[in-house]
Amino acid sequence: MPSFDFSIKCITCHLSQINCICAFRPKIQTPFEFVVLFHPKEINRQTNTGRLITEALTPVTSYIWSRLNPPLPLMQKITEGKVRPWLVYPGTFRHDLNAEPITDKPELFIIIDATWQQASKMVRKSDWLVRLPRIELNIKKSSTYLLRKNQIESRVCTAETAIYLLDVLGKKQESSDFSLYYQRFMNHFIADKRHQIVSSQN
Numbered sequence: 001m002p003s004f005d006f007s008i009k010c011i012t013c014h015l016s017q018i019n020c021i022c023a024f025r026p027k028i029q030t031p032f033e034f035v036v037l038f039h040p041k042e043i044n045r046q047t048n049t050g051r052l053i054t055e056a057l058t059p060v061t062s063y064i065w066s067r068l069n070p071p072l073p074l075m076q077k078i079t080e081g082k083v084r085p086w087l088v089y090p091g092t093f094r095h096d097l098n099a100e101p102i103t104d105k106p107e108l109f110i111i112i113d114a115t116w117q118q119a120s121k122m123v124r125k126s127d128w129l130v131r132l133p134r135i136e137l138n139i140k141k142s143s144t145y146l147l148r149k150n151q152i153e154s155r156v157c158t159a160e161t162a163i164y165l166l167d168v169l170g171k172k173q174e175s176s177d178f179s180l181y182y183q184r185f186m187n188h189f190i191a192d193k194r195h196q197i198v199s200s201q202n
């Protein structure tokens with residue numbers, strides 16, 4: 001039986017080249033604008049799922065959060081008032097999006113990619129984030145995220161947040177397509193850890 005080197009990584013998806021998911025990556029067009037705001041410690045973690053959003057959803061932009069260097073292009077966009085910004089924040093969701101009046105401005109969703117403690121600190125230390133309206137996602141399902149220990153069951157990971165958000169916004173197909181990609185990422189990640197190869201049919 002041939003031996004495979006699982007340590008050789010794909011530079012795009014960070015999985016082993018044998019279990020690379022790049023060929024399966026969907027391009028999911030939405031009428032919304034997504035922004036992923038990464039905690040600096042989060043972006044290079046192999047278990048990170050916010051990256052999946054930046055890879056698969058469009059239009060999307062991303063920034064690495066810094067207290068001293070806030071993302072000026074994003075702040076300017078919000079200040080100009082051409083979009084309706086929302087902070088999709090883990091923990092205390094304040095707004096029920098479906099109860100909001102419809103406007104003709106594109107919705108812009110800022111999704112924080114961080115642990116729960118980090119996210120809370122990022123918001124507390126960023127005046128521009130604190131001021132944004134927050135979205136209530138009434139997530140009833142348990143998280144399916146398996147890649148980190150000590151996850152609190154009801155708390156979903158960053159990719160799952162986007163899956164639920166798309167679903168709430170009525171984008172069922174887009175939510176389902178993105179969910180498949182997220183599930184595939186997890187399957188391939190776990191296969192890498194076990195030094196197994198995922199069949200391309202799976």
Ligand SMILES: [Zn+2]
Nearest residue numbers: 010013020022
């Ligand atoms: Zn890849």
